[in-house]
Amino acid sequence: MPHTIRDVARRANVGLGTVSRVLNNSQNVSDATRERVLQAIQELDFSPNPLGRRLSLGKTLTIAAVVPFFTRPAAVERLRGIESALAGSEYDLIVNIETPERRDACLRDLARRERVDGVLIISLPLRGEDIDSFQAAGVPFVLIDINDPSLKAVDCVVVDDVQGGRKATEYLIELGHRHIGYVGDPLDGRFGFTSSRDRYLGYRMALEEAGLRLRDELHKHGQHARYEARLMASEMLALPKPPTAIFAASDTQALGVLEAAREAGLEVPNDLSVIGYDDIEIARYLDLTTVRQLLFESGEIGIQLLLERVKDPLREPTWEIVPTELIIRNSAGPAG
Amino acid sequence: MPHTIRDVARRANVGLGTVSRVLNNSQNVSDATRERVLQAIQELDFSPNPLGRRLSLGKTLTIAAVVPFFTRPAAVERLRGIESALAGSEYDLIVNIETPERRDACLRDLARRERVDGVLIISLPLRGEDIDSFQAAGVPFVLIDINDPSLKAVDCVVVDDVQGGRKATEYLIELGHRHIGYVGDPLDGRFGFTSSRDRYLGYRMALEEAGLRLRDELHKHGQHARYEARLMASEMLALPKPPTAIFAASDTQALGVLEAAREAGLEVPNDLSVIGYDDIEIARYLDLTTVRQLLFESGEIGIQLLLERVKDPLREPTWEIVPTELIIRNSAGPAG
DNA sequence: CTGTTAGCGCCTTCAT
DNA sequence: ATGAAGGCGCTAACAG
Numbered sequence: 001m002p003h004t005i006r007d008v009a010r011r012a013n014v015g016l017g018t019v020s021r022v023l024n025n026s027q028n029v030s031d032a033t034r035e036r037v038l039q040a041i042q043e044l045d046f047s048p049n050p051l052g053r054r055l056s057l058g059k060t061l062t063i064a065a066v067v068p069f070f071t072r073p074a075a076v077e078r079l080r081g082i083e084s085a086l087a088g089s090e091y092d093l094i095v096n097i098e099t100p101e102r103r104d105a106c107l108r109d110l111a112r113r114e115r116v117d118g119v120l121i122i123s124l125p126l127r128g129e130d131i132d133s134f135q136a137a138g139v140p141f142v143l144i145d146i147n148d149p150s151l152k153a154v155d156c157v158v159v160d161d162v163q164g165g166r167k168a169t170e171y172l173i174e175l176g177h178r179h180i181g182y183v184g185d186p187l188d189g190r191f192g193f194t195s196s197r198d199r200y201l202g203y204r205m206a207l208e209e210a211g212l213r214l215r216d217e218l219h220k221h222g223q224h225a226r227y228e229a230r231l232m233a234s235e236m237l238a239l240p241k242p243p244t245a246i247f248a249a250s251d252t253q254a255l256g257v258l259e260a261a262r263e264a265g266l267e268v269p270n271d272l273s274v275i276g277y278d279d280i281e282i283a284r285y286l287d288l289t290t291v292r293q294l295l296f297e298s299g300e301i302g303i304q305l306l307l308e309r310v311k312d313p314l315r316e317p318t319w320e321i322v323p324t325e326l327i328i329r330n331s332a333g334p335a336g
Numbered sequence: 337m338p339h340t341i342r343d344v345a346r347r348a349n350v351g352l353g354t355v356s357r358v359l360n361n362s363q364n365v366s367d368a369t370r371e372r373v374l375q376a377i378q379e380l381d382f383s384p385n386p387l388g389r390r391l392s393l394g395k396t397l398t399i400a401a402v403v404p405f406f407t408r409p410a411a412v413e414r415l416r417g418i419e420s421a422l423a424g425s426e427y428d429l430i431v432n433i434e435t436p437e438r439r440d441a442c443l444r445d446l447a448r449r450e451r452v453d454g455v456l457i458i459s460l461p462l463r464g465e466d467i468d469s470f471q472a473a474g475v476p477f478v479l480i481d482i483n484d485p486s487l488k489a490v491d492c493v494v495v496d497d498v499q500g501g502r503k504a505t506e507y508l509i510e511l512g513h514r515h516i517g518y519v520g521d522p523l524d525g526r527f528g529f530t531s532s533r534d535r536y537l538g539y540r541m542a543l544e545e546a547g548l549r550l551r552d553e554l555h556k557h558g559q560h561a562r563y564e565a566r567l568m569a570s571e572m573l574a575l576p577k578p579p580t581a582i583f584a585a586s587d588t589q590a591l592g593v594l595e596a597a598r599e600a601g602l603e604v605p606n607d608l609s610v611i612g613y614d615d616i617e618i619a620r621y622l623d624l625t626t627v628r629q630l631l632f633e634s635g636e637i638g639i640q641l642l643l644e645r646v647k648d649p650l651r652e653p654t655w656e657i658v659p660t661e662l663i664i665r666n667s668a669g670p671a672g
Numbered sequence: 673c674t675g676t677t678a679g680c681g682c683c684t685t686c687a688t
Numbered sequence: 689a690t691g692a693a694g695g696c697g698c699t700a701a702c703a704g
Contacts, residue, residue, distance in 0.1 A: 002450050004697055015675035028673055049450040051391045052697030055680050060387060062428075076412055083433045092398075093427045097419045114338050114385040114681090225620065248701055255621055282618050285562065290457055340681055351691040356683055364689055388681025391696050450697090677702080688690085 003046045006317045010039035037284055054092055060090045063306065064116045066106065068124050072224075072252065073280040074295055078144060081299025082120060089307075091117070096125060108299055111137045118306045120144060125197070140309040144302045147194040155305045157298050157320045163197045164291040164324035165202025168247050168275045171289075173210045176335035177245040177273060180207065181236045183229050184249030196224070196249040199277060203247055218243050229256025230263075235311055237264045237272070244335050245273035251280045251290055258286070258331070259309040269333035279327050288333040292325045339382045348376035349474040359384055376653045398428045399642065402442065402453045405435045405462050408560075408588065409616040410631055411458055414480060417454060417635025425643075427453070432579075434460060447473045454642045456480060480638045483530040491641045493634050497531045497561070498661035500627040502536025504583050504611045507625075507662055509546045512671035513581040513609060516543065517566050517572045518555040521587030521595055532560070532585040535613060539583055554579050565592025571610070573600045580671050581609035587626055588618045594622070594667075605669035615663050625668040628661045 008019045012032055021029050022037040029037075040046075054061050059215035065082055067075045086093050094116070096106055102192070111133040118140040126146065130155065134141045143151065147158040172180050182203045183194030200219070207214055217239055229248060236243055237260060248254035250282050254276030258268060266272045276283060279292035301320050309315060341359075345352045349555040350369055358364050358373040363372075367524050376382075382621055391399050401418055403411045415431070422429050430452070432442055446455050447469040459517065462482065467490065470477045483494040508516050518539045521532035536555070553575055556568035565584060572579055573596060584590035590612030594604060602608045612619060613626035645651060 002448065005699095006697080009675095017676075018674060018700085021674085024699080030673060033674080047448060047450070049391075049397065049697050051387060052680090053699075055387045056698040056700085058680065069415060071412065079431075080433060082427070083431060084701090087433075087435075087438060092430045094398075095419060095431045097416060097423075099420075099423075102423060112338065112383060114383070114387070168695080224679090225604050259621070285595070341683095344682080345691095352682085353684080353692075355689085360683075368689060369689080385681050387695095389683075391680090391698090392682040392684085393698065659694060673704100675702105678700090680698085682696090683690085684694090686691105686693085688692100 002049070003044045005046075005048065007044055008037065008046050008182060009038045011044065012036045060115065060117050061090055062094055062116045063118050063120060063303070064094045064096055064110050065120045065122065066096045066098055066110070066124060067122045069097060071097065072123075072250075073282075074250075074278050074293070077186075077280075077295035078122055078299040078302075080299075081296035082303050083299075084296070085300040085303035091200065091307075093253075108133065110134075111139050113139055114139055115139075118142070118310050120302050120306055121146070122302075137325050138313070140313060142302050142306040142309065144298055145195055147198055152319070153317050155309055155319075156194075157302045157305065157319050158320060159195065159293050159298065159322045160324055161198030162202040162205070164277060164293070165199035165247070165249075166206045167324065167326045168199075168277070168298045169203045169206035170210075170331060171328070172197075172245045172247065172273060172275065173212070175245070175273065175332060177243075178212060178335070179215070179241065179243045179245070180212070180244040181233070181243035182249070183236075183246060183253055184221055185224045186221045196221075196238045197247045199247075204224070214217050224250065224253065226252055226256040226259070229253035230259045232254075233257040233260035233284060234263065237261070237266065243272075245275070245332065247275045249277055251276035251278045251283045251288060254288055254290070255282075255286075257290075268331050271336075273332035273335075275332050284329070287330045289329045290327050294322050338385070339380045341382075343380055344373065344376045344382050345635045347380065348372045350544045362457070394480050396451065397426055398430055398504070399454050399456060399639070400430050400432055400446050400451045401456045401458065402432045402434055402446070405433060405615040408459075409618075410481075410586075410614050410629070411540070412517060413616075413631035414635040414638075417632035417637075418639050419635075420632070421636040421639035426540070428641075444469065446482065447475050448472075449475055452473075454478070455648050456585055456638050456642055457482070458638075470481060470639030474649070476649060478638050478645065480634055481531055483534055487655050488655070489500055490575045491645055491653050491655075493638045493641065493658060495531065495629050495634065495658045497658055498538040498541070500509045500581070500613060500629070501535035501567075501585075502664045503660065504535075504613070504627050505539045505542035506634055507664070508581045508611065508668060509548070511581070511609065511668060513579075514548060514671070515579045515581070516548070516562075517552070517556065517569070517579035517582040517629055518585070519568045519572075519582060519589055520555075520557055525665060532557075535583075535585045558588065560586065562592040562595070565589035566595045567592075569593040569596035570599065573602065579608075581668065583611045585613055586630060587612035587614045587619045587624060589623075590626070591618075591665075592658065594624075603669050607672075609668035609671075611668050619663075623666045625665045626663050628663045630658050634658050645671065 005019045007271045041092045123145040142155040222228040261272045276288050276290040279290045284288045341355045344355045357497045459481040478491040558564040582593050597608045612624050612626040615626045620627045
């Protein structure tokens with residue numbers, strides 16, 4: 001049976017309050033009694049019951065992280081950053097993996113002050129009402145990888161995906177490519193996955209600045225999965241005037257493009273250049289040129305923002321923009 | 337400001353106890369008053385404060401999962417199973433990612449009744465003293481993917497890795513291979529990662545049963561990483577009498593073997609057959625023949641065992657053995 | 673400086 | 689069937 005603060009008090013011959021003061025590093029304790037209390041704590045191998053503490057403090061000392069059902073490699077890496085940032089602290093991390101069915105119940109549940117002190121939402125399409133319910137309940141939250149300008153008023157950690165998409169496309173243009181395809185996620189909805197859309201925007205901007213025409217048949221949008229990406233790429237490669245390079249909105253999708261190339265008997269990078277996005281583990285193995293995001297770091301930053309907001313609910317919202325980096329490997333080469 | 341049970345009681349004109357009874361589906365409430373209480377709950381959008389509830393119940397209603405620092409794809413998939421199994425329940429899942437430095441502190445921390453109701457430990461090398469401290473503290477725990485016969489007295493979900501290693505090797509033998517290499521993790525320690533060791537055992541058993549000699553230079557053990565696996569495979573392939581097939585203890589390591597083959601100018605599967613283990617996402621893409629484990633399911637089963645033990649601490653320990661399945665693709669073919 | 677007391681929100685006896 | 693009271697372990701405000 002675990003000991004309580006009362007056992008410690010008895011053993012050290014002090015009142016409960018004193019033990020509590022020692023536990024909370026209060027100044028108003030003489031060195032002598034502090035010593036006695038610490039000794040008793042040690043002898044009993046006592047550690048305070050977090051539930052009692054939390055109830056009394058009126059805080060849950062718990063942070064929830066919500067990640068999408070499709071736990072993509074990128075999301076896992078972000079989660080690692082979050083966990084790591086929380087590790088030394090007194091906060092617990094509870095993890096929720098959203099499924100389409102549980103989605104609403106889960107968000108409703110978390111939007112209650114008595115559940116958690118704060119929520120970190122990763123890459124998850126949010127509706128306006130979701131935001132509202134968090135705000136109405138006064139539950140601090142931070143969004144990671146959801147880049148929506150209409151959310152200027154909430155704390156966000158966003159990747160500069162426009163820049164990333166641009167870097168990738170510009171690089172291909174530098175290599176002499178003029179017919180550059182794009183394969184990415186659907187562009188729907190205000191609160192859809194925003195990262196793919198922004199990468200697409202970057203792609204378009206780079207084309208435009210280089211004076212290249214955006215050919216409709218060279219940008220396709222479908223489910224974020226290798227198989228779909230492969231189909232889209234195959235269609236492109238079958239065109240009378242196929243692209244000489246394809247930029248995929250994620251490494252996963254780049255894999256699909258590579259598959260399509262293989263299937264079409266094209267060699268990479270000689271016949272087709274491919275660039276991905278994320279720099280997941282496998283990218284290095286496949287020698288895939290890609291755009292690296294600071295995934296782990298984005299999780300750490302998210303926690304930092306969240307804890308600051310927990311401390312000061314009235315502070316100005318922050319948009320933390322995480323830069324991207326083009327990792328040049330061998331899946332993209334000079335044009336024909 | 338969230339409401340309390342007291343607000344509900346006032347609004348429904350009943351005592352606190354009655355509200356509590358309604359919340360806990362106690363029988364001793366008349367239909368009429370239950371109705372009134374439920375209505376008040378709805379009107380106030382009340383939901384009970386979990387902290388109060390937990391403190392009062394003397395339970396934390398929280399399960400901790402501990403996963404190793406190297407969050408391999410397999411561990412992530414297990415975690416998904418765990419989360420999913422806990423989703424509908426009243427339990428929270430807190431996730432701990434072990435690092436070598438935090439390891440001891442983390443385990444000590446979790447081995448306290450007042451912290452969590454139960455702990456799920458995944459693929460983590462445990463020492464006898466770790467087991468002891470959990471048992472001494474009376475904290476229920478279940479091990480997943482730690483196959484150590486000396487742990488017969490604790491609940492475990494283990495994969496039949498001996499069988500898996502055997503299936504893979506037997507398949508290679510059937511294909512006519514006589515010189516079959518093995519690349520896996522180190523074999524150290526009683527509580528080391530056990531899965532690789534068992535796969536190795538299966539490999540040896542299959543060789544033996546086929547009357548094939550175990551050639552010392554054809555089995556190598558090193559860090560669980562692609563790079564190390566590649567080095568080991570390269571050495572093997574440089575032998576005067578190199579293997580015609582290599583069984584790797586994980587898909588990650590199989591990637592290293594594929595790299596080594598490519599480097600050596602060998603074509604897979606014509607010049608070299610390769611089999612991996614885990615059937616992670618990427619395996620299908622690479623057309624890698626591999627041994628599939630029921631990763632997601634192993635997490636679900638772990639939770640099931642754990643909750644049963646929480647309910648009945650005295651029940652007999654269970655060893656749940658999860659079968660394996662050989663997934664035949666195109667990285668292994670007939671011997672030269 | 674230190675002991676005592678009154679909650680935090682809920683559950684559970686014990687009377688009625 | 690229901691209301692009142694005591695307690696879960698802790699913190700914080702109040703006396704002294």
